[in-house]
Every structure is written in structure tokens, then in C-alpha cells.
Amino acid sequence: MRGSSRSAEHVALFRALEHSRRHDRLFADGLATRMLPPGYRAVVAASRVPAVHRWIVRYIDTxxxxxxxxxxxxxTRLIDDRVEAALAAGATQLVLLGAGFDNRAHRIAAPVAFEVDHPATQATKRRRAPAGGVRFVPVDLAVDALAPALQAAGFDAAAPAVVVWEGVTNYLTAEAVDTTLRALAGLLAPGSTLIFTYVDRAALDGTGAFDGVAEWHAAVQRGGEPWTFGFKPAQLRGYLSERGLHLTEDLSTRDAAAVYLRPLGRTDEPTAEFYRIAVADA
Structure with a gap:
């Protein structure tokens, strides 16, 4: 990777557009716009007009x-809720693994927060926003050892932590995912929580009949970041158990939409059945 992640910028754009909603937003992320290149910042600025916002959202979704x-x-909202629950239950460290342009370390108060990411994306983020006490850990998960880098930055392996690994596994190899999960299982103290996203493997191998998967995958391929890995949901519990982690929750973004969007009357926004969020205990 020579520059910052295009996928990370797209997610930051989506979060900035959500922040600009006036009455029915799922979360606030006032720093999201600062993560964006100038063209995307202009889009967000225009979206402050409600009619323009509706048009932009319809355009993206279409x-x-x-x-x-x-x-x-x-x-984002689901993971926010799980992070806050883990901190309330006693976690004292927040780790954003493959952080991209995630601003949770600024939006959610934690005693100490670490951001682990590819050096190129992390350098871009540090230019666009203040550190604000966050401990940055430059790591390329495809080649670098995670545990020593985190501990060198001050991570306490004896204290419970909550780790967020959002929007990353589907861009890695099976070996890198396995290595990272084993490293986390060996590093995290009892009472720790891991929250991660993944793509249903049936969306990658063609065995699943999912709406929109071909178009979405084609879009990330055009951006130079194709999906390379997925889990089979039915096998995830056993896979994690073999690596010392206990699955406690696994649901799709479509399931999450029923919890968060539908009560707000936001019923016409498409979400993916093949994109999933899992929660595991150490």
C-alpha cells in the first residue's frame, strides 16, 4: 500500500454524512470530515442542506x-454500543486494530486508547487530525508481529481490553487473520472483548445468493483493495474456540439495521446480509 486506504476514506465519508443528519442520526462523529480529501469534504458540506443530503444518499445507495x-x-453504531458495554464492564484499554479513519478513540472515553494500522494510512490520519492522547502503533498486519508492537506502546496484557477490528479481515489473507487472532488470544487478559467484522465466505466463492455482492466487490476491486478472505458463519464459533476465543454474538448488518434504522423510520436504506459483525470474549 503506497497511500492511505481508499476503503477507509469511503467509510469516513459515510460516517460524515451520517453525522450531518439533523434529527435521526445513529451517532455523532464530528471529526469524520477532517479525515477526508477536499472533494469529499465538499460533498459533506453540501449535505448539510437536507434536500441535498437526501439526494447524495440516494445517489450512493443507487x-x-x-x-x-x-x-x-x-x-458503526452497533460496535459503539458493544465498546461502551465492554468499558462499563471493566475494560480499561481500547484498541482500534486496523483503525483506518475511525474516530472512536475521540468519541468514546477510555482510560487509554491505541490505534494500530498500516503506516501509510496512519500517517495520513495523523496529518488530518490531532492525536488527542491516542497511542499510535504502526503495524502492517500482513507482515508485522502485533503483540510486541502493542506492548512496546504501553499495552498492559494483565488488564482487560476491548479490541475493535472493523472492516479489515476481508482484505487480509487467511494466514494473516489466523496469526492476528492467535496473537490476540495470547495477549488479551480474561474479561477482554474482541469485536470484528467479516464477509460471509459464500459471498466470495459464489455459493451464496446475496443481493449486490458482485457490485460491491467490483467497486472495492476498482479501488485496488479486493476482498480476499471470509468466514463461514456456521464455522466461526469452532474456528474461534480453536484459537482460545469464545463467540458471543454474530449478526449481519441487515440484522443491525432492524435494530437501529427501522425504529427511526429509515426503511429504504439497503444493508448487506453477507457483511457481518462478531463479538468474542477472551
Whole structure:
């Protein structure tokens, strides 16, 4: 990777557009716009006019099939809720693994927060927003060892933590995912929580009949970041158990939309059945 992640910028755009909603937004993320290049910032600025916002959202949802925008914002809200629950239950460290342009370390108060990411994306983020006490850990999960880098940054392996691994596994190899999960299982103290997203493997191998998967996958391929890995949901519990982790929750972004969008009357925003969020205990 030579520059920052295009996928990370797209998710930041979706979060900035969600923040600009006036009455029915799922979360606030005032820093999201600062993560964006100038063209996207102009889009967000225009979206402050409600009619323009509706047009932009319709355009994105129509031209990028599969529901990447709505899937991104409902997963953001779901993960926020799980992070806050873990902190309330006693976690004292927040780790954003493959952080991209995630601003949770600023939006959700944690005693200490670490952001682990590819050095190129992390460098872009540090230019666009203040650190605000976040401890940055430059790591390329495809080649670098995670645990030593985190501990060198001050991570306490004896204290419970909540780890967010959002929007990353589907861009890695099976070996990198396995290595990372084993490293986390060996590093995290009892009482820790891991929250991660993944793509249903049936969306990658063609065995699943999912709406919009071909179009969404084609879009990320055009951006130079094709999907390379997925789990089979039915096998996830056993896979994690073999690596010392206990699955406690696994649902799709479509399931999350029923919880978060439908009560707000937001029923026409497509979300993906094949994009999933899992929660596991160490």
C-alpha cells in the first residue's frame, strides 16, 4: 500500500454524512470530515442542506449496490454500543486494530486508547487530525508481529481490553487473520472483548445468493483493495474456540439495521446480509 486506504476514506465519508443528519442520526462523529480529501469534504458540506443530503444518499445507495453506506453506519453504531458495554464492564484499554479513519478513540472515553494500522494510512490520519492522547502503533498486519508492537506502546496484557477490528479481515489473507487472532488470544487478559467484522465466505466463492455482492466487490476491486478472505458463519464459533476465543454474538448488518434504522423510520436504506459483525470474549 503506497497511500492511505481508499476503503477507509469511503467509510469516513459515510460516517460524515451520517453525522450531518439533523434529527435521526445513529451517532455523532464530528471529526469524520477532517479525515477526508477536499472533494469529499465538499460533498459533506453540501449535505448539510437536507434536500441535498437526501439526494447524495440516494445517489450512493443507487450507484453502489449491496448497501455499503448503510451497512457501514449501522455497524458503526452497533460496535459503539458493544465498546461502551465492554468499558462499563471493566475494560480499561481500547484498541482500534486496523483503525483506518475511525474516530472512536475521540468519541468514546477510555482510560487509554491505541490505534494500530498500516503506516501509510496512519500517517495520513495523523496529518488530518490531532492525536488527542491516542497511542499510535504502526503495524502492517500482513507482515508485522502485533503483540510486541502493542506492548512496546504501553499495552498492559494483565488488564482487560476491548479490541475493535472493523472492516479489515476481508482484505487480509487467511494466514494473516489466523496469526492476528492467535496473537490476540495470547495477549488479551480474561474479561477482554474482541469485536470484528467479516464477509460471509459464500459471498466470495459464489455459493451464496446475496443481493449486490458482485457490485460491491467490483467497486472495492476498482479501488485496488479486493476482498480476499471470509468466514463461514456456521464455522466461526469452532474456528474461534480453536484459537482460545469464545463467540458471543454474530449478526449481519441487515440484522443491525432492524435494530437501529427501522425504529427511526429509515426503511429504504439497503444493508448487506453477507457483511457481518462478531463479538468474542477472551
Amino acid at each position: 450507484h453502489y449496490a449491496g448497501g455499503p453506506r448503510a451497512s457501514a453506519v449501522v455497524r
